[in-house]
Amino acid sequence: MKIVKNNYHTHIKLCNHAFGMPKDYVEEAIRLGMDSLGISDHNPVPAFLYPEAFQKYLPNNMTLEQFYDVYLPSIEECISKYSDKINIYKGLECEYMVGHDDYYQELRKHLDYIGLGIHFFNYNGFVYNSYVNVDHESLKHYVDNAIMAIDTGLFDIFFHPDVFMMNYKNKNGERKLDAEGLELCEKMIKHAVEKGIYLEINANGIGNSKRVHPTEYMYPNKDFWKIVKKYPDAKIIVGCDAHSLDALNNENVQKTFNFIEELELNVLENIELKK
Numbered sequence: 001m002k003i004v005k006n007n008y009h010t011h012i013k014l015c016n017h018a019f020g021m022p023k024d025y026v027e028e029a030i031r032l033g034m035d036s037l038g039i040s041d042h043n044p045v046p047a048f049l050y051p052e053a054f055q056k057y058l059p060n061n062m063t064l065e066q067f068y069d070v071y072l073p074s075i076e077e078c079i080s081k082y083s084d085k086i087n088i089y090k091g092l093e094c095e096y097m098v099g100h101d102d103y104y105q106e107l108r109k110h111l112d113y114i115g116l117g118i119h120f121f122n123y124n125g126f127v128y129n130s131y132v133n134v135d136h137e138s139l140k141h142y143v144d145n146a147i148m149a150i151d152t153g154l155f156d157i158f159f160h161p162d163v164f165m166m167n168y169k170n171k172n173g174e175r176k177l178d179a180e181g182l183e184l185c186e187k188m189i190k191h192a193v194e195k196g197i198y199l200e201i202n203a204n205g206i207g208n209s210k211r212v213h214p215t216e217y218m219y220p221n222k223d224f225w226k227i228v229k230k231y232p233d234a235k236i237i238v239g240c241d242a243h244s245l246d247a248l249n250n251e252n253v254q255k256t257f258n259f260i261e262e263l264e265l266n267v268l269e270n271i272e273l274k275k
Contacts (some may be wrong), residue, residue, distance in 0.1 A: 002257050003249050006270040008038035008091060009115065009159055009200065009239035010248075014062035014071060015042045018243035022088075026078045028245045029086055036087035036270065039075050040115050040159075043067075043094040043107065054097075054120060054127045072110055089273070093117040093159055096149035104154045112273050113156040115200070118163070121145040134164035136171045139181055143188045150195050156274060158192055159239060160202035162224040166209065175213075177223050186227050193231045198271050201225065203256040204241030220256070225263055236267045 010025050011018035022039050029037040044064040047055055062071060072090065079088045089112040094104060096116060108114055119130050123141040128134065134142050142164050149155055162185075170178040177185060192199055201220045209217030228234050238256055242248050260267055 001249075001254065003032055003034065004203075004238050004240055004253060005034055006036040006038075006087075006237075007034065007240045007242065007248060008036075008040060008089065008113065008157060008237070008271060009093070009202070009241045010037060010039050011041050011093075011241070011243045012039065012071075012074075014066050015060055017060055020245055022074045022078045023081075024245060025242065025248070026082050026086060026088060028248055030082065032249055034086060034248070036089065038089040038091045038113065040091035040093045040113075041071065042117075043092045045095070046103075054122070067107075089113060091115060094155070095120055096145060096152075096155075097122055098145070098148055101152050101154065104152070108154055113271070114154055115157040115159040116146070116149050116155040116197075117159040118142060118145060118149075118161075130164045131166045134167070135169050136178070136181060139164065139168070139184050143184045146188050147191050150192055150197055153195075155197060156271065157198040157200055157237070157239075159200050160205055160219060160241065161188070161192070161199055162219045162221045163202070163205065165218040165221040165224065166205075166212065168218070175218065177221075182223065182227065185224055189224075189227050189231065189234070193228075193234045196235065198235045198237050198268075199228060200237055200239040201256055201260065201265070201267070202239050202241050203250075203252045204239075204243070204247065206252040206255050206259075220259055222259075222263065225259075225265060229263060229265055234266075235271075236265055237269075237271060238267060 042061045044067045045061045091113045093115045205219035
């Protein structure tokens, strides 16, 4: 059975929809024989920085106080105790809200990396939910948000870049990318590749998709990753997107490896962290 030797997408209970603390995941990763583990829970979201429509999502994120007083110290404790057995990295999964780069820069000072995870994005005062609000019209805004985030230079990994496919519908109401959608995806992918951003194939997406679409999974999306495959310089990694200990090596992880083999994707085992 294959395992993800280096996972950079790991959530803990501070986000209020995952289980366990860094110590629990680190010990499980050591048991599995992993080489490195990055803890990357959802970023703290101060209410004053985000549009009012975003506020209902705040309970799914740690507070800024928890980031400094609990999150960082708990990872540092693991590094101190287990660094002879496994490499442990401090990260976050961040939404990108335009105009607040200084906030992300301050967070970045305390971290080894930041992953871009676009679950929500703001356009003309409306906060779009990437799981339910992205269609042939709003995909352009998702892509624009991703490109603006990438251009900040703050992000190392683009977590589940195809998450918008969860409920995407093209002009004909079909759950697949049409020519216009493929063109937009290629624009985003090309930009990420040119900027050296790692693109993550997300194992948790298989589980998420199966709960909504029992006969197929929407992300990772084959048409999306076929575009990525066209770019030899694309830096592709696998992310467990673990919200529980078993997610470091469960059925979704194995299906992700099958997905990779089917598409014959060239996947990297680890990432090079910025100095």
